[in-house]
Amino acid sequence: MRRQNLAVILSTVAGSGPLSRAAVAKRVGLTRTAVSSLVDELLGARLLVEGDVRTNGKVGRPGRELALNDRGPAGLGLEVGPAHLGVCVVDLRGATRVWHRVPARNRSRPAEQVLAELVELAADGVREAEAAGLEIQGSVLAVPGVLGPAHDTVEHAPNLGWRDVVPARHWPGQLRAPELENEANLGALAERWCGAQTADTLVHISAETGIGAALVIGGRLFRGAGGYAGELGHVPVHHDGPRCSCGARGCLEQYAGARAVLRAAGIRGTHRDPVATLAERARDGHAPTLAALAQAGEAFGTALTSAVNLFDPAAVVLGGAYAELSPWLLPAMADELAARVRVRPWDPDVLRPSSLGRSAPLLGAAHLTVRRILTDPARLGE
Known part of the structure; x- marks a missing residue:
């Protein structure tokens, strides 16, 4: 129940914030005491921030506004295409904080070489994000191919020339290996989350x-x-x-x-x-x-x-x-x-x-981690 309530409060602030604790309690139907305890937990996880006192000209005790933290957890999106590599970081508010999409002739090169260049680009993106106060909580790699059932293998990507490639085998220990997802799937999700659909x-x-x-x-x-x-x-x-x-x-x-x-x-x-x-x-x-x-x-x-x-x-x-x-x-x-x-x-x-055009798969890859956090914030402590 606590896990569910954390998600309800976070999604309420995400969808309607900034909001005071009292306003959140009214919207979600919980007591102020219960909301206050859950909000403190979300503040401690750096998912929310509490703003300055506001009065809005009203008489009585002022509230403090809660909003999503734009210097907290974030999602890292990666992409390999036949002619480009991409890295994107999105914060909890959905703002794109890092964006690099560079030309690269990947079709005729070994997968190890392509992934080595992607790792370098990803490391630069992570450093840039960390300098902005962001903490990467997950990464997703968009690929134009068929994935294995466990989503850890690119079984066949004909336009890359890849067969049975496991990116995690070529990923350095200091960077968490990404989850894999088909680029068309991520493009569709991005259209619903960030686009006009x-x-x-x-x-x-x-x-x-x-x-x-x-x-x-x-x-x-x-x-x-x-x-x-x-x-x-x-x-x-x-x-x-x-x-x-x-x-x-x-x-x-x-x-x-x-x-x-x-x-x-x-x-x-x-x-x-x-x-x-x-x-x-x-x-x-x-x-x-x-x-x-x-x-x-x-x-x-x-x-x-x-x-x-x-x-x-x-x-x-x-x-x-x-x-x-x-x-x-x-x-x-x-x-x-x-x-x-x-x-x-x-x-x-x-x-x-x-x-969104060409940017959709990379945006979808970064937003996937953020969406998971917003729908289940308790996952950060696991």
């Missing part, structure tokens, strides 16, 4: 080099029986299409992945940021690029039809780097969905771009 049931697409998706049903991630739900990039859109890296034919990534769209647009050469290249060409009215993006949008619509028919989501969110291509992808996606969805009249407002 309030829908309890949604499909979130995370697309750049590869294409993944996350399903949120009733406000919770749907992982599937073995944790493998969301492999949208390998949904077949043409059964006799080109061979995919997964071994099948006609997968969505062969029509809508960034490299496939570049090829269809006739854009050759190596591009550090293929999505930015496509957006630039599209803005310039480059006809082959516009046609390639329309074809990719049609493929997305075909692949998403089953998900929409099966789950009836309130929102379908185009995220990741592809949020930057939404002006050219969404019209074709919407047309295809309107033509194929039959379980209900298609509402075009269901389909929308992400408000």
